[in-house]
Amino acid sequence: MKHLLNSFMLVALLGFAGFAIADPETAVAAVTPTVNKGDTAWMIMATVLVILMVIPGLALFYGGMVRAKNMLSVLMQVFVIFSMMAILWAIYGYSIAFTEGNAFFGGFSKLFLFGITPDSLAATFSKGVAIPEYIYVAFQLTFAGITPALIIGAFAERVKFSAILVFMLIWFTFAYLPIAHMVWYWAGPDAYTDAKTGEAAAATAGFLFQKGALDFAGGTVVHINAGIAGLIGCLMVGKRIGFQKESLAPHSVTLTMVGASLLWVGWFGFNVGSNLEANGLSALVFVNTLLASAAATLAWSGAEWIIRGKPSMLGGASGAIAGLVAITPACGWSGPMGAICLGIVAGAACFGAVTSLKSLLGYDDSLDAFGVHGIGGIIGALGTAVVASPALGGTGVWDYVANGVGEYSMSTQFISQLWGVAVSIIWSGTVSFIAFKFVDIMIGLRVSEESEREGLDISEHGETAYHI
């Protein structure tokens, strides 16, 4: 019973992904959903901002951290992965993630975006308010595009371009899509008219949605998911030649700062856009995103200053990203002060993870995809249960049946969050392991030692980043 109640509450603000195409029956039963031009315009902007996060934001953030001889390989990997995911998303990704199926996979009714027209609607988180489904498809596409691109940071500078593309195809299909479906798929708020219809609607939602796991903009789906895949990847690929012996220093922290800043700006599209509307809650999400990243920048820089003697630019940029990662799942439920606390914890913890944990365990996560996205994602997902509490300035969780904020139990919510974290880790970890194994057997993961020494720019792409 408790469980059920919980799934109702959670249905509420539950993650951005929510959406749901207005199904004709409910649309008639409830109010006919209206489309607001302001919402639509904002979602178009938000989608553009997320594209900016990937290209060039993430590409430069990562690219600056590799050696000059591998710069183009990183830019190219991000660029092509994003393009490939866009096409896969239109062919089958959207359908599997965001149509009704079972609790783990959606259906095939919208393969090739079948049946979607300029008049098709996608639900938001407010009853009776919808956005054009095409912009929802595009917005979600950008999330599917950035997540696989995050993974490459873990094994940059040593993996074949072909191996990366095949891995991403498998991982996208069997890890990203089902986890997105599990966390974000629901029937939309209009399906929750009374307890009975609410119960029926809740039963069609994704597995983790039903468990009550809150993930506003992708802490589990994007960051834990990618972070774990990265960790498995760098363990299976092995260390770079010269790891801890030669200098593998970033070739341009300047470009990394530029990339981090573009990520930061783009993240407002990512988080605020996840509200699917331009309203007061969107403004709260904006403030939370801003404060958490600023707090995490200060926390990482401060920790580095105290422990290592000097606050570095790379540390400052890393801190901002860690804070953005951590606030991502929480940004629609936290209050501003909760966001600051979450940012401080994430900044300090991720600093510890990339400077101490990594050397302690001896894996070569080149650009800290796991250290920042994995650890930051886990802190954010679990922290959501704390900062969402109305007692601590959070918004609590909306109950779409009662049309009000439901009762909030931090411990119950924490268990739900644990479900989200554990399922993401196990699912993504398992799929990643199998996919890397498969690619290794089929085409081999690593480039030859000679190619690695020469640099992937020349050996894989036949060009040089800088002619000075």
Added chain:
Amino acid sequence: MKLITAIVKPFKLDDVREALSDMGVSGVTVTEVKGFGRQKGHTELYRGAEYVVDFLPKAKVEVAVADQLLNQAVAAITKAANTGKIGDGKIFVTNLEQVVRIRTGETGDEAL
């Protein structure tokens, strides 16, 4: 004729060039170089990975002078490049057997 090779701090390069042209030296060759001396290198820290940078950037100034100008030139460089701190650099003097101006074919002191 002597060849003076001076390794100096890069930011002192302009002062050195000025001092040499003030005393009538009509040309120098400059190269950006790296090396280490008593100054040693420094360490850089990237997300906890520590790298020792052994070689520091310096400017190498090469100037050929007539024997009678040697002491004056060395003194000018020493004065111009001096900061009093470790890492100011060094001056090497070697004998120069022949100098040829390519355009005219002049040799020896004429070519300087």
